[in-house]
Amino acid sequence: MLNRIAYRVHQSLERHFPEQRLFLKSDTETRFIRLRPTTQIIALVGGTLALAWTIVATALIMMDSIGAGSAREQSMRQQALYEERLNALSSDRDLRAEEAARAQERFNIALTQVSEMQERLLASEDRRRELETGIEAIQDTLREAIKERDMARAEAERVTLALNAQAGGATELGRASDTLATLEFLTGALGEAAEERNEVLAEAEAAREEVRLIADAKEALQMRNDAIFSKLEEALTVSVEPLDKMFREAGMSPDDLIGAVREGYSGQGGPLTPISFSTSGAAPSAEELRANAILTGLDRMNMYRIAAFKLPFAMPVKDSFRWTSGFGYRRDPKGAGTRMHEGTDLAGAYGTPIYATADGVVTHAGWDNGYGRLVKIKHDFGVETRYAHMSQIRVEVGQRVSRGERIGDMGNSGRSTGTHLHYEVRLSGEAVNPMTFIKAAKNVF
Known part of the structure; x- marks a missing residue:
């Protein structure tokens, strides 16, 4: 039964794949190789599988090549974007550094100007006090002159009465002569006192005018100082706030960092010290308070700069x-x-x-x-x-x-x-x- 089935299958295969013979001839003999239908089918199936594998492998290689090219292009685009971002960050960093340097330079110039203005203001105050002292001295002198004039008048009347009492029966002509002499003396003394009073009043008016000019100059100086301080405070705020935000976003306390940096600070110069223009222990003025606040901000920015180099922000x-x-x-x-x-x-x-x-x-x-x-x-x-x-x-x-x-x-x-x-x-x-x-x-x- 099995032989009959095998025979029928063999006959069916021979109709599509008839038996082939491959002859091999040499000088002495001739041989042949018989290619049965089964062998031909196996060779055909193997060749088909090999061809299919070759096609699939070629397609996979081409897809990998195309994918690798797209990945390289995407990587190159990302790299270009990152380099552009780095360049922008570097430019922004340089700009911030230049702004901080310019702010420091402007602050130093402003401090110099404030110091010069304070010196001129103090000199003006001293001169004003000297003028007030001079005016008071002149007024005291004027009061003394008026008192002496009144005393002279009283003395003249007393002397006239005494002369009249001693002369007793002096003639009318003698009394008239004495009266004229007394009047001339009093007139001269009064004229001199009036001139001296006018001179004192003129000096007092000039002193008041100078005091007014000094007050106007002081007010202008205060307005200019206020404008300078406002610009310095604005520049300091622009410089310090990004640093403060950077440390907070990194999860670190800016105050603790500054305390640690200040404790171990060993650079030249040390922290900035407060300004004081008073040598008598008086309370600081508004300008001194603002200047000291700016100095404190600059010191904080300097501590931030030191801490930034000690922490991994690069x-x-x-x-x-x-x-x-x-x-x-x-x-x-x-x-x-x-x-x-x-x-x-x-x-x-x-x-x-x-x-x-x-x-x-x-x-x-x-x-x-x-x-x-x-x-x-x-x-x-x-x-x-x-x-x-x-x-x-x-x-x-x-x-x-x-x-x-x-x-x-x-x-x-x-x-x-x-x-x-x-x-x-x-x-x-x-x-x-x-x-x-x-x-x-x-x-x-």
Whole structure:
């Protein structure tokens, strides 16, 4: 039964694939190879499968090539946009620095002008007091002259009465002569007193006019000082508010930072001290209070500048790169389930320079199992940054580095699936999102 079925199948196959013979002839003999229908079907199926596999593989390769080209173009566009953003941030940072420098220069000029104006004002006040003292002295002299005049009149009357009493029967002619002499004397004394009074009144009027001019000059000076102080206060507000916002967005207290910086401040010059124009211990004036408030703001801005260089507000990579993995829980790339990713990954070309993001001291520069080639930098305020998977380390333990100083090259060492930098920021030993610091500084630096 089976033989009959096999025979019928063979006959059916021979109708479509008749048996073929392939002859091979040599000098001594001739041989042939018999190609049965089954063999032909197997060869046909194998060739068809090979052709189909070739077509599918070619299509997949072409699709991958097209996809890779689109990815490269998208990466290039993202890179161009990021470089444009970096250039804008750099220009904005330079502009802020120039504005702060100009504000400092304007403040110094204004302080010099205020000091000169205060000196002139004090001199004017001294002169006004001297004039008031002179006027009082002149008035005292005038009062004394009037008293002497009255006394002279009384003395003349007394002498006249005494002469009349002694002469007794003096003739009328003698009395008239004495009266004329007395009148002439009194007239002369009164004339001199009147002239002296007129001179004193003229000097007093001139003194009052000078006092009025001094008061007008003082008022103009106060208005000018008020305008200068207003411009300085506005410039200081524009300069300090972005820095204050940057530290708050980074989750750090500006007051605590300033206190810590001031406690460890060891630079030349020291903090700005308040202004005091009084040497008698009197209460400060409104101008002194405003000037001291501006000095306090400048001192705060200086402390902010020092703290900004001690905290990781810079980018660890300045060349072209792309963000590949952020801070938080994620699926492990090595297939170890869901794990906490305590930093952020920046992928770039092999050997891309890596820079310190803040001033600090290198506490580790070597191999670490999961991190590969790792650099740890200790900063002030309990902050630490880590730079992992390097191809080369360019610093040593104990070395002090500055923000923007090159510390190594990007690589693929340790537990890594490709060339990238694993960047961490830790506060008091606890990992925090590095993007908090990077985003907080984007509107300042």
